[in-house]
Amino acid sequence: MREPEPEIIRRAQAGDQEAFETLVRGAQADAFRFAFHLTGDRGLAEDVTQDAFLRAYRALRSFHGEAKFSSWLLRIVRNCAVDAYRKTRREVAASIERKDPAAPAPSDDRLRIAEAIRRLPMELREPFVAIEILGFNYAEASAILHIKTGTLKSRMYRARLRLMRALADDEAAHEM
Amino acid sequence: MRCETARTAISQAMDDLRAVAPSVTDHVSGCAECRDFIHGVRRIRELTRFEVASDVPDLAPAIMAKVEAEAEARRGRRLRKRAMRRPRLHGPRRRGDPRTRRVVGVGLAAGLVTGAVLTGGGLVSVHQTDTAALADVIPARLNGAASTLEGYRATFDITELDWTRAVPQRTFVADLAFREPESFLVRVHDTTRYPSAAWPRNDLSLVSDGHMWQASGPNPCPRAELPACPQSQPVVRTVVDRMPFDASTAMPTDVIVPMTVLAASDRVDVVGPVTVGGRAAIVVELTYQDATPLFGCLQFLGSWRPYYPTDRVLVALDQETWLPLRYQVYPAPTAERLAWAAAEGLPRELSTAPVFTATIRSVSTQVPPTDTFTLPPVEGAVDEGFKDLPLSSVALVAQATLIEPKQTEGLPVVRIGTLARTAARPYQAVTFAYARGLSWLTITRVTSWEQQAPYGVGPLAEAVPLLGGSAVALYEPASASEPRRLALHTDQGEFLVASNLPRSDLVAVASSLPVKGLALPETWSNRTWYGGSVRAGLGVEDAIFQAGFDVLLPRVLPTGYGAAAALLVQSGDSKGITITYRRPAAELGDGLLLTESTGQSLPPPSGADQQVVSLRGTLARWSPDEGRLEWIENGLYCSLAGPGFGLADLVSIAASLRGV
Numbered sequence: 001m002r003e004p005e006p007e008i009i010r011r012a013q014a015g016d017q018e019a020f021e022t023l024v025r026g027a028q029a030d031a032f033r034f035a036f037h038l039t040g041d042r043g044l045a046e047d048v049t050q051d052a053f054l055r056a057y058r059a060l061r062s063f064h065g066e067a068k069f070s071s072w073l074l075r076i077v078r079n080c081a082v083d084a085y086r087k088t089r090r091e092v093a094a095s096i097e098r099k100d101p102a103a104p105a106p107s108d109d110r111l112r113i114a115e116a117i118r119r120l121p122m123e124l125r126e127p128f129v130a131i132e133i134l135g136f137n138y139a140e141a142s143a144i145l146h147i148k149t150g151t152l153k154s155r156m157y158r159a160r161l162r163l164m165r166a167l168a169d170d171e172a173a174h175e176m
Numbered sequence: 177m178r179c180e181t182a183r184t185a186i187s188q189a190m191d192d193l194r195a196v197a198p199s200v201t202d203h204v205s206g207c208a209e210c211r212d213f214i215h216g217v218r219r220i221r222e223l224t225r226f227e228v229a230s231d232v233p234d235l236a237p238a239i240m241a242k243v244e245a246e247a248e249a250r251r252g253r254r255l256r257k258r259a260m261r262r263p264r265l266h267g268p269r270r271r272g273d274p275r276t277r278r279v280v281g282v283g284l285a286a287g288l289v290t291g292a293v294l295t296g297g298g299l300v301s302v303h304q305t306d307t308a309a310l311a312d313v314i315p316a317r318l319n320g321a322a323s324t325l326e327g328y329r330a331t332f333d334i335t336e337l338d339w340t341r342a343v344p345q346r347t348f349v350a351d352l353a354f355r356e357p358e359s360f361l362v363r364v365h366d367t368t369r370y371p372s373a374a375w376p377r378n379d380l381s382l383v384s385d386g387h388m389w390q391a392s393g394p395n396p397c398p399r400a401e402l403p404a405c406p407q408s409q410p411v412v413r414t415v416v417d418r419m420p421f422d423a424s425t426a427m428p429t430d431v432i433v434p435m436t437v438l439a440a441s442d443r444v445d446v447v448g449p450v451t452v453g454g455r456a457a458i459v460v461e462l463t464y465q466d467a468t469p470l471f472g473c474l475q476f477l478g479s480w481r482p483y484y485p486t487d488r489v490l491v492a493l494d495q496e497t498w499l500p501l502r503y504q505v506y507p508a509p510t511a512e513r514l515a516w517a518a519a520e521g522l523p524r525e526l527s528t529a530p531v532f533t534a535t536i537r538s539v540s541t542q543v544p545p546t547d548t549f550t551l552p553p554v555e556g557a558v559d560e561g562f563k564d565l566p567l568s569s570v571a572l573v574a575q576a577t578l579i580e581p582k583q584t585e586g587l588p589v590v591r592i593g594t595l596a597r598t599a600a601r602p603y604q605a606v607t608f609a610y611a612r613g614l615s616w617l618t619i620t621r622v623t624s625w626e627q628q629a630p631y632g633v634g635p636l637a638e639a640v641p642l643l644g645g646s647a648v649a650l651y652e653p654a655s656a657s658e659p660r661r662l663a664l665h666t667d668q669g670e671f672l673v674a675s676n677l678p679r680s681d682l683v684a685v686a687s688s689l690p691v692k693g694l695a696l697p698e699t700w701s702n703r704t705w706y707g708g709s710v711r712a713g714l715g716v717e718d719a720i721f722q723a724g725f726d727v728l729l730p731r732v733l734p735t736g737y738g739a740a741a742a743l744l745v746q747s748g749d750s751k752g753i754t755i756t757y758r759r760p761a762a763e764l765g766d767g768l769l770l771t772e773s774t775g776q777s778l779p780p781p782s783g784a785d786q787q788v789v790s791l792r793g794t795l796a797r798w799s800p801d802e803g804r805l806e807w808i809e810n811g812l813y814c815s816l817a818g819p820g821f822g823l824a825d826l827v828s829i830a831a832s833l834r835g836v
Contacts, residue, residue: 005634005635006629007629007634010627013600014600014601015247017240017243017244017247018424018657020240020243021236021240024235024236024239024240025236028232028234028235028239029232032232032233032235046233046235049239050238050239050242053235053243054239054242054243054246057243057246058246109223113220131191132191132220132221132224132225132780133224133780134780135779137191137192138191138192153184153187154184156187156188156191157183157184157188160187160216160217160220163220164216164220167216167219167220168216
């Protein structure tokens with residue numbers, strides 16, 4: 001996510017809706033992708049993203065630039081995702097379980113990695129998405145996720161290990 | 177060393193972009209499993225960063241609808257508490273009574289046409305002048321026509337193709353009126369026969385008398401959702417106490433005289449002569465991206481078909497009056513355009529047939545009466561807070577504020593006023609507006625300015641010397657949302673000169689102010705933020721010299737483009753430079769942005785339609801949405817962005833990069 005100009009943030013804080021729309025357009029892709037990876041559900045991710053931007057709009061005056069705007073926003077996305085996930089986890093879990101085990105394996109690497117990420121437990125998925133997919137560093141991811149950097153480093157390692165194994169298993173199954 | 181310790185260190189080093197300790201390297205050299213781990217984690221990074229991202233829906237319209245509803249509720253609560261005010265001004269002395277002007281016929285095809293011959297622009301006979309000579313004189317002729325146009329009325333017939341598959345052709349009639357200095361009206365009547373009444377009609381209106389501004393019509397609706405589109409309900413946006421020539425509530429007068437691009441260029445691309453409605457005209461060509469101000473009189477609300485930035489727009493200019501008689505959009509003949517059209521759900525469109533045509537039906541330069549532009553007080557209007565001062569106080573206010581230019585390009589003062597300091601606008605401003613015809617100029621002086629950045633321009637503004645040589649100012653060309661601007665930092669406050677006049681005129685006006693533009697304070701140029709520091713305000717050559725690494729520069733640039741400004745960025749051990757290349761008059765597509773930095777990996781992908789292309793002996797990522805090429809070359813991250821350019825253009829520019 002490319003950081004918005006401070007002037008755009010200031011204008012949005014002053015109530016300039018065009019400036020806020022600029023913020024939305026600049027950040028919506030990462031916000032949606034973060035929400036999508038956290039919830040594992042496209043429709044839910046859309047709701048979460050919209051909810052997060054509305055919360056950000058209401059809270060914009062409380063943003064004083066101590067952290068990056070993107071970190072601040074994604075923390076809101078994460079909170080919204082957690083709320084939504086809690087509300088709907090039964091349905092989501094059920095929809096995952098309903099997936100046909102005989103369905104063909106993902107046909108390309110993109111689908112394989114997406115599926116493997118989706119299967120990561122939340123405690124590993126969150127740091128992986130923030131750091132590897134969205135490109136935040138440890139300090140920024142720590143601010144977004146409220147997790148100490150030492151814990152983040154360890155979880156990143158575990159996430160990578162799991163993904164490698166998942167990809168290897170998937171390829172092996174695909175070759176059989 | 178245990179394998180897990182080594183792998184944790186490898187994983188961490190990948191994220192920190194640091195080398196691992198020698199002890200880890202030693203372990204890995206003798207451990208096949210750890211080498212497999214390195215191979216595996218690199219593959220995962222490649223898959224997540226070089227492969228395309230998931231498709232991302234455009235949620236902005238839905239989000240903004242919710243935000244707007246919330247803001248509207250807040251505004252309603254606030255505004256109900258105060259009465260509506262509409263200040264009246266004594267207008268400038270008129271140059272003659274419009275009713276006594278000479279009226280002549282301008283015999284266009286369909287309709288009664290009356291109007292005064294414009295004499296300011298003079299005559300250029302297309303039969304006696306070759307196209308190269310015309311290309312050089314047209315900008316000056318357009319400027320002449322603009323500055324002498326006291327009033328204007330016109331009706332355009334519009335045909336738009338391929339809006340949706342169910343409605344392959346739409347037709348409109350647009351009525352326009354203008355009265356100097358800043359009264360403008362456009363009413364768009366949708367005359368399309370829709371399949372059913374469920375389809376939203378694009379009936380639009382925009383009216384302003386300069387002080388008050390109102391746009392009404394249906395909200396834009398994604399084409400895929402038509403005809404059932406809940407957000408396309410009619411909306412009315414009203415602004416009162418509007419700043420003169422405010423860019424955020426602009427009046428799209430380029431359709432009358434295209435000042436933003438054509439009048440400000442050194443030369444224009446002349447296609448040749450043509451006859452429109454019996455009038456001799458000269459056709460000039462520009463890209464859709466550069467021609468967007470021509471469409472501003474339509475696209476302020478409602479739903480319209482999309483165009484590709486490099487689509488060709490042909491504008492037929494009346495040979496005598498220099499007013500546009502017709503403008504048409506032709507699809508660009510490129511493969512990228514075809515792919516874009518397919519993604520947009522457009523049918524196959526030939527590059528030889530126009531997909532949009534606006535043809536003038538009638539035109540008159542008689543001055544419309546003032547009540548043409550009168551608006552009733554409206555509940556829920558946004559108050560911009562500009563308080564007019566009487567024009568009789570010009571001399572006094574000028575003396576007190578130092579807004580005393582010796583040179584205003586012959587434009588008289590039409591409005592002066594102040595913006596008071598508020599919580600949302602923590603500074604005070606005084607603005608003088610000068611105008612004649614469609615030409616305008618504003619000079620704003622800002623005091624109590626607390627931001628550590630110049631007022632009115634961004635960090636990539638170009639430092640330009642003022643006439644006389646001892647003072648400097650920061651210049652930005654016209655963009656899709658702002659006019660040409662020149663900012664001066666002085667010991668008497670911040671000054672901003674904004675105008676639709678050419679750049680040289682802005683420099684002349686700014687040079688004639690009784691203040692001296694100073695270099696920005698060091699604390700303004702060097703900004704520290706969470707991730708590092710940015711150094712702005714450097715000349716391009718200075719920035720390249722101080723970058724601290726070998727900067728690659730293009731040997732090939734599109735016609736008219738030059739290096740305008742640069743930034744240096746330091747983030748941890750990473751050093752970077754960003755150079756902007758743009759045209760001096762107007763840059764409606766953001767120009768070209770070249771970024772290079774050391775010690776940075778390829779950022780994560782940002783869109784679903786990204787592609788990998790071969791470039792400079794390596795692989796580069798192409799993001800069509802952003803018009804951006806990114807690659808790593810000898811440890812240097814390079815990014816070349818040009819949203820208005822195609823992949824082939826950017827590849828040519830990137831291929832020409834060489835060390836200094």
